Structures are given as structure tokens and as C-alpha cells.
Amino acid sequence: MKRILQSVVLAAGLVVAAGAAAAPAKKLYLYNWSQYMSPKILKAFEQQYHVKIVRNFYHSNPELFAKLRAGGDAQYDVIFPSNYYVPRLIATGLIQPLDKTLIPNYDNLMPRFKKPPYDPEGKYVAAYQWGDTGIVYNTKKLGEQPHSWSILFDRKNNPDYPFAMMTDAQVMLGAACAYQGHGYACHGRDHWKQAAQLVLKTKQRPNFNGFRDGVPVLKQLARGTVDAALTYNGDYVSEKHSNPQGLKDTAFVVPKEGAELWVDNMAIPAHAPHLKLANEFINFVLDAKRGAELSNFNYYASPNQASKPYLNPALAKPPVMPTPAEMKVLKFTPPLSGDDLQFVQQLWTEIRSR
Numbered sequence: 001m002k003r004i005l006q007s008v009v010l011a012a013g014l015v016v017a018a019g020a021a022a023a024p025a026k027k028l029y030l031y032n033w034s035q036y037m038s039p040k041i042l043k044a045f046e047q048q049y050h051v052k053i054v055r056n057f058y059h060s061n062p063e064l065f066a067k068l069r070a071g072g073d074a075q076y077d078v079i080f081p082s083n084y085y086v087p088r089l090i091a092t093g094l095i096q097p098l099d100k101t102l103i104p105n106y107d108n109l110m111p112r113f114k115k116p117p118y119d120p121e122g123k124y125v126a127a128y129q130w131g132d133t134g135i136v137y138n139t140k141k142l143g144e145q146p147h148s149w150s151i152l153f154d155r156k157n158n159p160d161y162p163f164a165m166m167t168d169a170q171v172m173l174g175a176a177c178a179y180q181g182h183g184y185a186c187h188g189r190d191h192w193k194q195a196a197q198l199v200l201k202t203k204q205r206p207n208f209n210g211f212r213d214g215v216p217v218l219k220q221l222a223r224g225t226v227d228a229a230l231t232y233n234g235d236y237v238s239e240k241h242s243n244p245q246g247l248k249d250t251a252f253v254v255p256k257e258g259a260e261l262w263v264d265n266m267a268i269p270a271h272a273p274h275l276k277l278a279n280e281f282i283n284f285v286l287d288a289k290r291g292a293e294l295s296n297f298n299y300y301a302s303p304n305q306a307s308k309p310y311l312n313p314a315l316a317k318p319p320v321m322p323t324p325a326e327m328k329v330l331k332f333t334p335p336l337s338g339d340d341l342q343f344v345q346q347l348w349t350e351i352r353s354r
Helices: 002-022 037-047 062-067 083-091 104-108 169-178 189-203 216-223 233-242 277-284 288-298 306-308 324-329 339-352
Strands: 029-035 052-058 124-137 163-164 209-210 230-234 251-252 259-266 331-332
Touching: 029 277, 037 288, 052 062, 062 083, 062 230, 083 169, 083 259, 104 288, 104 306, 124 163, 124 216, 124 233, 124 288, 163 189, 169 189, 169 230, 169 259, 169 324, 169 339, 189 339, 216 233, 230 233, 233 251, 259 288, 288 306, 324 331
Parallel strands: 029 052, 163 209, 163 230, 259 331
Antiparallel strands: 124 230, 124 251, 124 259
16 A cells, blocks of 8 residues: 555656646746847846747837737836836826845936936836937938038938938828927917828829838838938947948938937836846846846847946947937937827828828
């Protein structure tokens, strides 16, 4: 009987062991911009927390917002929205407050990023990277161009070569507003209407190549299918480093009339499936050396004060770090809500459909 009991116990133990071995590994789901996270950070987190990271990608804030509203707020653990979308995500209940008890490295952030205008109590997001949106163009085909939105909006500057505009309504209307003398962060229906008319007029030119997002358009620029477009400073530097031949005859400029200054942030969706792990991941990224690894990989400016000693010196120079003159004209895209948001969305729908 004793042997039988031992056999039963042993068999039960094997079943339990087999069940444990077959149990799915713990996972963390990230929804991020493409090519925006160092593989070293991901691997280190997986090893330390014995977890598998699963990543999906988006190319614009509207795409992120639409995905969350369609149920993504219960699908992903950490997302990376830009500053002007944060108030919208808070107002619609699509993100939840951070658990600061699990994020002691939040204190590593520079003071201006701890309670920013788009999250004035510092409750919902932790700054990830920051940069600006400007124009990239082919210098061999278009020749030397002014640091101006006229590269896109004045057909005299580029009568023949294919160009693209960005898919984001507020960024494009802000660019048109700036070119018209109203400033990038313009407000008011009259200014938005004028900006929309300029974007529509620009869209109707024969060499307009379509609306393209800032990261994929760099591949098209390298292939020569697009010769001028909007993109992000760090992605331009990163892509040029990876493909120096393809982007040899190109330049990135910040338009003198004004352009977008942005901060991408880490946030946790309202119904994240792995809440504790999500907060721990944010804390992990905010470590001083990992914050430097992130920026050294991305070629973007770091909001992490503690990372400064470990940053690549190239990150302190343009175009990664804007010049003092450029900083004066760079502005946050203003958050919109209610009737103003609906009005801008209607303008954009009309532009895209005509």
C-alpha cells in the first residue's frame, strides 16, 4: 500500500510539474511607435522579470486613439502617446493613473517633465522621449531651400518633385497656420479654416504624393518616391545613420515660422491586463542608464536628468537637440476637446475626401 501511495504521489507530482511547464509564460503587451525601443532594454526586462514582451506598432496618434477606443485599452499594458493626446485619453477614460509606489525612478525626470501642461498633476504619464517635427527634403533635386514651410506650401519652391504631407490633422493645420503667420499653436475657427484651405490647395497640386506618416516616409525618401515631407528629427538622424547612402542628399529643417515640439510618454490603458508589471516596466525604462540606452538607440533627446552622464555627445547637437533659435519657435500642439475637436476633425475629413 505504501508503494502504491508513493506511486500515486509521484504521478500527481509529475502531472503538476507538467502542468506548470505547459503553463503560458507571463506576458507584457506594448503598443508603441515603430523602431522606438532599444532591444537591449526589452531583453533585460524579460530576463529580470521572467516575462515575454509582445509588441504591436502604430504610426500616428489618431491610430493609437482609434485602437484604444476599439477595445485596445484592455489589450495593451503600456502605450506611448504624444503630449497633446494625453488630455484626450484622460477625458475619455482610456488611461489610468500611474502607481508611483512602483515607479521610484519617476524622480529621475527633469522638473519640467514631472508636471507638464498636458498632465499638470503628474498622475497619468511619464515622459519617454522628446523632439520636434520638421521638414526633410532631397537637396540634390530641390536645391538649397529656406528653413520654411514654403518647401511644402509654395509651389514655386517645388513645382515638379513628389512631396507628402502628414496624416495628423492638428500637425498639418498647425504647419499651415504657422506659414500663414498665425503661429503653430494657432486657435480659432477662422484660423483653422484658412489653414484647411491652404492644405487642400496644396493637396490638389499634381506632384502631391499623398498623406504619409513621419517614420515610413523616410523609407520612401531613400527610395526616391518622395522628395519632401514632414518627419521627426530623431527618426531622421537614426535612419540616416542606418542608411547613409539612401539619405545622403537630404536635409532636415525646423521651419522658421514655427513647428511642433512634442513629448512622447508612457501611459497605462484603463483596463491593462498586467497592471503591476506595466508600472514596473515604466520604472525600468526610467532608470538612469536605461534612459540613456533608449536615447542613444533612438537618437532622441532624453527627459531623464539622471541619464545625462551616459548620453552620446551627438545627442546634444542639432538636429537632435534644437538650437536656441529653433526652441523659440517650437510649440506644443494644443489639446482640443468638445466642439473645437469636432470642428477640426470635420475640416480634416473634408480635406482627405476631396
